Amino acid sequence: MDSRLPEELDYPLDRRIGKSTAKAMEKYLGLKTVGDLLHHFPRRYLERGELTPIADIPFDEDVTLIARVQSNNRRQMRARKGSLVEVVVTDDTDGSLGQLHLTFFNGFNAFKELTVGTRAMFSGKVGAYKGQLQLTNPSYALLDDDAVDEEEAKRPIPVYRASAKVASPTIAKSVGMLLDVIQAARLRDPIPEPIRRRERFPDIVEAYQRIHRPATMEEAYAARHRFRYQEALVLQTALARRRAFTAEEEATARPGVAGGLLDRFDASLPFTLTNGQTEIGRDLSAELAGDHPMNRLLQGEVGSGKTLVALRAMLQVIDAGGQAALLAPTEVLASQHYESITAMLGPLGRGGQLDGDPDGTRVALLTGSLNTAGRRAALLDAASGAAGIVIGTHALLSENVSFADLGLVVVDEQHRFGVEQRDVLRTKGHSTPHLLVMTATPIPRTVAMTVFGDLEVSTLTELPAGRAPISTFVSPLAEKPQWEPRIWARAREEIDAGRQVYVVCPKIGAKEAEPGTDLALFDREEAAAGRERAQRQELTSVTELTEYLTTVPALEGKVVAPLHGRLDPNDKHETMAAFNRGDIDVLVSTTVIEVGVDVPNASLMVIMDADRFGISQLHQLRGRVGRGGLPGTCLLVTQLEPGHPSRERLEAVAATTDGFELSRKDLELRREGDILGASQSGGRSTLKLLRAVQDEKLIEKARADAVALVAEDPDLRDYPALNEAIETYLDPEAEAFLERG
Incomplete structure (x- = not known):
């Protein structure tokens, strides 16, 4: 084979099917190469x-x-x-x-x-x-x-998945032209021959023929199975290589110190750790004491105590002379972490201050909205080592942020960050820092294996004492419009009992969605009905609802305030602080309060147009109530008619508070690409045929094969086609999807 020529899959489409058709394929379907079209498999x-x-x-x-x-x-x-x-x-x-x-x-x-x-x-x-x-x-x-x-x-x-300008028969005809002229000798199979023989897979050329031009349905299904395995093997080999590479890196050991900050912190806790917190704490402690970097995912239900587990790990690192950085996706969440961690540490977190413990550490907050003096002080505390814990947003990633000795990176809500952002922070240590990733989005085992396969997984399943159950109800205004005033009367009852209320809206104002909010979580079969409804009825906005609630008789005399991502950072912080203090009765907010916000006195959440949110997002949102020992209630308000597909999502959330069950349901109801690719990473879905829930056994088999291949040949020198598939399949942009939950 002439090494100067590109491999067949990399050939531009216009060299194989003609310029006009190739131009339409690229414009309307995003297909540019022979490989793009051959992997545009039939739906x-x-x-x-x-x-x-x-x-x-x-x-x-x-x-x-x-x-x-x-x-x-x-x-x-x-x-x-x-x-x-x-x-x-x-x-x-x-x-x-x-x-x-x-x-x-x-x-x-x-x-x-x-x-x-x-x-x-x-x-x-x-x-x-x-x-x-x-x-x-x-x-x-x-x-x-x-x-x-x-x-x-x-x-x-x-x-095929088609468009109005490029129909399925046109795609079939173009694929047929490719298959007729394809140069088999210039196609290399990513699946090693021993595995192909074991699984009785057709070779790559025959597989393309069978999936696009099957003689029988059985032939088509067999070809699809082969390509599903190929996807799984490429993914799992990429992850296995990443694990192997990380295992070879050197890290500074951070063993526990008797009588240090961690021991003193544990002694000050007014409660007993759950069994899960204790057990996972031991695992983290042992890995932090090793000379290779810890790489662990800590997942657990909303309110399961992940932050406490992470804080104990941070204190062990500080005891051993290092620092810890906590990366949060929003300023609201970063500020909440700062408030809660400083409150938990008490004098131990105010080292060097008059009311602080002389042997304590310091906690610094670094966000983009800090004034010049505050930012300068936080940067100095991080660089000098005075701050053992530095909490921040993307501001932590900037070049002028340095650490005296960064030993542990904690990333909260990992799905909000790409692999490149995580790695930027890890380069700020003298040696590779240990890594702890946290998520409150429960992840089924197969998805964790597929998406977070380079991390060891720990799961907190118990809720700490004091967490009350949350009751969730669907409020269907289409068939029961008389319930609308009852919702606000219910809010007044909570306020009169001395409690507070969240009201969540899908957008900020008449035309503004909250940055990062996905309002298109419909499945395709729902899209037409969703567009028709959107034409009839405007979505509820924070600004309009805040104004409306001041006129509702049931809330007369009560303080109603807005919160959203476009507020001035200082106003946002002050609003959240006022709600924390109890000065605000009803907080009308976008999903900016989705994660990390902790107001123990809030007992009721009303989610307007709840059908416009995904299952995981609804589960996250309702986790904001019931945090102070008070029973929590969540009302899912919808204008959708009975029988609409989105109502099934709402009924699923109302039926259970088991996040893992809901996560699996989410995968079943939504296009899986949205979860493992397109919507989360901003590009097309990397997964074509593989389905993380349905293909559990196949993924496990591919994972075992991948581990064996990498153990035998870490650089994959004997498997160049598999290596090329990883490079092509997981380019720097697409690789970020490995980090998405």
Whole structure:
């Protein structure tokens, strides 16, 4: 093979399928190379022996279906030159199952080819005209039963993710052109031959043929299974290499010190640690005492005491002469961590101050909104070592932040950060610092294995004493509009009992969403209904609802205040502090209070337009109440009609407080790519076929194979194709998805 030529998969599409088609593929589907198109796998397959029920097609979506022509008429247009060809197709010879109207502008070929009785595959966007479902200028491929031999007639028809400008049949035709001219000798298989033999996988060329042009459904499924394993192997090998590389790095050992800050802190605690906190604390202590860096993920339910576990690890590092940095995704969360950690430490966290312990340490806060003097003091405390704990946002990553001896990096809510941000902070130590990643988003085992596979996983399952249960109810205003005033009366009852209330909205003002808030968590089948609802009803905003609540009789005389990401940082901090003090009765907020905010007196949360949030986000939000020993209540307010797909999400959240069960449900209801790729990392989903929940056994097998391969050949010199697949599959941008939960 000529080494000067790019591998076949890297070839530009226009060199294989023509410039105009390749240009459309890139513009509308983001496909640029031969590999991009070959890995644009069919979403599903249609069997020619089956007619698609027209009655089930979704409105306002790109669809592909098989139907038979019932009528075909052509007429001249009145308002402009040209003709209209109007075709009616049906999925049953007598039309009893449904009809679909097709319209072609100047459709000479459609009039000639789509004769009555002709069977074809049609692709286009479903619209409506005069109350009838309609496809306008759809693409089509004739499937005349007499035009193909018996074997060809049995072939499944691949259906691809398409667009209005590049239909599924066009993609199939282009893939076919590739498969006809593909240079097999210039394709290298990422799956090592011994594994292919063991699993009886077809080689890479045959696999492409079978997944795109299967002779039978069984052949298609077998090819999909092979590519699922290939994805799993590439991912797990990348993670295994990362684990192996980290294990070879050197770290400064941070053993515990008898009688140090950690022992004194433990002695001051007014409660007993849970069994989980004690056990995980021992694991962390042992790893911190080692001379290779700890790399651990600490996950647990909202309020399970992760911050306390992390603080104890920080104190062990400080006892051993090092510093700890805590990286938080928002200023609100960073400030909350600062307040809670300084409160927990008491005099031990005020070293060098008049009311501090002379042997104590100091806690510094570093955020972008600090004034010049505050920032200078925090930078000096970090650089001199006076601050044993430095808490901050992305400001910690800037070049002018330095540490005397950084020994431990704690990253909170890991899914908000990319691998590159984590690693920037780790380069600030003299040797590689130990790493503790925390998340309150429960992660099923298979997802942890797929997404956080380079980290050891610890899970806190018990809730500490004093955490009260949270009762969650759906408030469906579409069928019960009279419940709306009752919601605010319920809020008044909590306030009169001396408690406080959160109200969460999906957007800030008339046109502003909270930065980082995903308002498009609908599945595709919900999209049309969601758009239709959005046209009828504006989403609730913080600014408008705050103004409205001041006029509600039930809340007369009560203090209602807004909080969102676009407020001036000082105003934001003061609002949160006032709510903490109890000066604000009702806090109307965006999801800025989703994680880390801890106000023990808050007992009720009302989530407006709750259907616009994902399951994990709803679970996170409601974890803000019930934190002070008071029973918590969460009301999920929705305007959606019964039976809408998004109502299933709300019912799932109301049915259980088990975060792991909800996380699994979340994966089932949402497109998995949103969780493991596209929405979280900002790019296209890296996962094509692999599904972390359904493919548990396959992922475990791939993980075992990957570990064996890396143990035998850490640089993968004997497996160049697998190495290339990792480099291609996980480029610097895509690799960030490994860190997303």
